Amino acid sequence: MKITKLDKYRPALHFSPQQNWMNDPNGLVFFKGEYHLFFQHNPNDSVWGPMHWGHAVSKNMIEWEQLDIALSPDEHGTIFSGSVVVDWHNTSGFFQEEPGLVAIFTHHLEGENHPQTKQMQSLAYSYDKGRTWLKYENNPVLTHPTKIDFRDPKVFWHEASHKWIMVLATGQTISIYSSPNLKDWTFESEFGEKIGSHDGVWECPDLFELPVEHSSEKKWVLLVSIGDNPEFDSGSRTQYFIGSFDGHTFVEEHDDIKWLDFGKDNYAGVSFSDIPKEDGRRIYLGWMSNWRYANHVPTKGWRSQMTLPRELSLIEIDGEIQIVQKAVRELEPFFTKKEELNHVIVNSKDKHHFNIHADYAEVELVLENIDATQYGLTIHHTNTQYTTITVDAKDNKLLLERKHSGNVDFSDNFPKPQMVKLNGTEQLQLRLIVDSSSLELFLNGGEHVVTSLVYPDKACEGVSLFTSEGEIKVVHGKLSIPAKN
Numbered sequence: 071m072k073i074t075k076l077d078k079y080r081p082a083l084h085f086s087p088q089q090n091w092m093n094d095p096n097g098l099v100f101f102k103g104e105y106h107l108f109f110q111h112n113p114n115d116s117v118w119g120p121m122h123w124g125h126a127v128s129k130n131m132i133e134w135e136q137l138d139i140a141l142s143p144d145e146h147g148t149i150f151s152g153s154v155v156v157d158w159h160n161t162s163g164f165f166q167e168e169p170g171l172v173a174i175f176t177h178h179l180e181g182e183n184h185p186q187t188k189q190m191q192s193l194a195y196s197y198d199k200g201r202t203w204l205k206y207e208n209n210p211v212l213t214h215p216t217k218i219d220f221r222d223p224k225v226f227w228h229e230a231s232h233k234w235i236m237v238l239a240t241g242q243t244i245s246i247y248s249s250p251n252l253k254d255w256t257f258e259s260e261f262g263e264k265i266g267s268h269d270g271v272w273e274c275p276d277l278f279e280l281p282v283e284h285s286s287e288k289k290w291v292l293l294v295s296i297g298d299n300p301e302f303d304s305g306s307r308t309q310y311f312i313g314s315f316d317g318h319t320f321v322e323e324h325d326d327i328k329w330l331d332f333g334k335d336n337y338a339g340v341s342f343s344d345i346p347k348e349d350g351r352r353i354y355l356g357w358m359s360n361w362r363y364a365n366h367v368p369t370k371g372w373r374s375q376m377t378l379p380r381e382l383s384l385i386e387i388d389g390e391i392q393i394v395q396k397a398v399r400e401l402e403p404f405f406t407k408k409e410e411l412n413h414v415i416v417n418s419k420d421k422h423h424f425n426i427h428a429d430y431a432e433v434e435l436v437l438e439n440i441d442a443t444q445y446g447l448t449i450h451h452t453n454t455q456y457t458t459i460t461v462d463a464k465d466n467k468l469l470l471e472r473k474h475s476g477n478v479d480f481s482d483n484f485p486k487p488q489m490v491k492l493n494g495t496e497q498l499q500l501r502l503i504v505d506s507s508s509l510e511l512f513l514n515g516g517e518h519v520v521t522s523l524v525y526p527d528k529a530c531e532g533v534s535l536f537t538s539e540g541e542i543k544v545v546h547g548k549l550s551i552p553a554k555n
Contacts, residue, residue: 079369079507079525082430082552083404084358085134086375087124090116093364094222094274094338095355095376096123097140097154097173100345105131106200107355107376108140108173110151116373117365121148121178125200130400131353131379140173140203141194146210147179150189151222151274154200155252156344158227161234162252164195164206171196172252173203174236176221177210188213189220191238193252212255217241222274224340225252231317237275237292242268244275244294246320259319261292267309267327270297274338277315280352282384282391289384289391290315292322293330295338298361305362305483306337312384312391323391330393332490333470333521334360334483335508336377352382353398358508358521363481368525369507377521378503378510387493387517394516397503404553405432411547416445416535423534424549431530432550433502439463439495442540449504449533451476451526457509459502463495468520470511476526490518497545504530 080086090113097108104127111124123141126134141149152175157165162172173194180187190210194203214220219241228235228248236247236255243262247255262272274295281288292311296302308330313322330336339356356377359367367373380395409424416422439445439461446460446468457475461468472478473485490513492498501512506529511520533549535542 080372081375081505081507083132083401083503083505084375084378084508085126087111087372088136089372090114091118092124092357092372092374093118093359094151094357095340096151096175098340098342098355099154099156099171100342101156101171102199104129104199105342106154106171107134108154109376111139113139116369116371121150123149123173123175127200131398132400132404137201140200141175141205144205146177146190146192147188148177150176150178151338152176152191153224153340154343155225155227155234157195157252161250162193162195165197171200174223174225174252176223178221187218189218191223191236191255206253208253211253212236212247214240219271224274224276226278226343228317233317235277235317237277239271239273239275239294242272244272244292244320246318248317258317261320261322262294265322266294266311267296269302270299270306273297274340276340277320278341278352279315280382280384282386283394285386289313289323290320291382291384291393292320293339303483303486304334305360307331307334308337308339308356310393328392330395331356331519331521333488333511333519334362335523336519336521337361339377341382351398354380354382354395356521358523362483366480367523368477368480375508380516385517392517395519396512396516397501397510401503405550406553407548408551409549411435411544411549414544414547415541416544417442417537417541418539421534421536422544423532425532426530426549426551427532428551429506429529430552431504431533433500433504433533433547434550435500435547436545437498437500438543438545439497440541440543442537442542444538445536445540445542447500447502447533447535449502449509450531451524452528452531455526455528457522457524459500459511461492461495461498466492466495468492468513470509470520470522472522472524475524478525488520488522490520492518
């Protein structure tokens with residue numbers, strides 16, 4: 071297929087809008103056999119502008135069909151972020167014969183007639199699997215007399231207290247509200263003062279419970295995205311808290327700051343609502359960009375993409391509980407094995423290069439460090455464009471460097487390296503998924519993740535392994551390319 075200027079950089083495995091601007095994923099929900107992705111969308115331009123809700127559906131979370139715009143601005147303002155739930159028991163009174171979808175979103179109002187920006191929470195509902203929406207006649211359902219930053223409601227049904235819970239971004243905190251019917255909301259508590267990172271405005275919260283692997287414990291997880299701040303070199307990113315929730319108050323159980331992703335390009339992510347109990351997964355999707363340069367990335371006619379959907383779980387490492395992320399199993403049929411490696415020795419003289427020549431690829435490696443001070447792999451996008459992943463055995467860190475990856479001139483911040491501290495480098499498991507304009511690196515089964523945009527002329531021509539002053543062993547490795555459908 072000939073790539074046009076409009077299609078250059080368009081991903082094969084990740085959702086991107088057919089045209090114009092996209093940012094935060096909204097209203098992630100599973101209903102009647104479909105995964106729904108709503109998203110912040112400017113249908114008139116490829117830069118941020120008057121927000122609508124775009125809409126796409128999928129059977130497998132990889133192949134998406136973009137539908138008509140779901141929600142458009144009205145007399146209450148533009149349509150900012152929010153969530154969608156299935157009202158199984160008709161608590162809202164919107165449905166009679168069978169359950170339907172309810173969207174809870176932020177109306178954002180500003181302009182000459184409104185001297186102060188106002189953000190309010192409103193409702194819309196759908197009888198036809200999200201294809202068309204009716205806005206609630208008594209919108210908004212939740213306002214605040216003083217808070218300007220009052221947005222991004224994430225709503226879920228809390229079975230223990232038998233009520234709906236909303237977590238809402240309120241400046242530098244997260245406010246928690248409850249409701250019996252999605253219409254009447256009661257303030258419960260506020261979380262965040264002097265806790266976690268406050269390097270930018272708090273946005274896009276999500277609160278859910280997860281079991282701790284290999285134990286009988288369950289913990290509550292609160293995701294909080296942090297907006298861009300010029301003094302914060304990485305730009306926008308996401309932190310998370312682990313603790314307890316009783317239907318009223320969230321209490322964190324740690325003092326350290328926990329980052330969800332160590333790359334620059336995973337923001338505003340939330341999880342799907344109403345995944346069937348027999349499935350049991352908590353599936354997350356993020357916006358693959360960074361507010362530091364989101365309006366300037368070098369795509370034409372369309373802008374932004376989402377991360378791959380990821381299954382979230384909790385594990386305990388060295389006495390601390392943390393999130394683990396793995397690409398969903400629905401991705402596996404899209405790859406076929408090209409080459410397998412077993413017990414291969416790599417040193418500074420005997421490097422190993424593997425030709426791939428694919429529109430997307432997957433690299434899986436279990437590496438054992440024998441005596442190398444540095445080691446890693448290079449993704450060769452073309453003969454002159456490459457991205458390097460380097461493990462520093464002395465300082466126990468990994469660097470992803472994209473300054474030679476292709477088009478990087480649109481931002482001074484973009485070429486700067488991305489770094490993650492490791493627990494050790496004696497043995498390292500890597501899973502790297504390369505698409506037309508992105509790299510998603512999962513370390514040690516997803517204990518650490520590095521999500522990074524790249525803009526090369528081609529996705530992946532080859533991969534090479536290298537060391538510095540010593541040897542490593544590829545205990546096992548597999549290189550995969552697109553499966554023939």
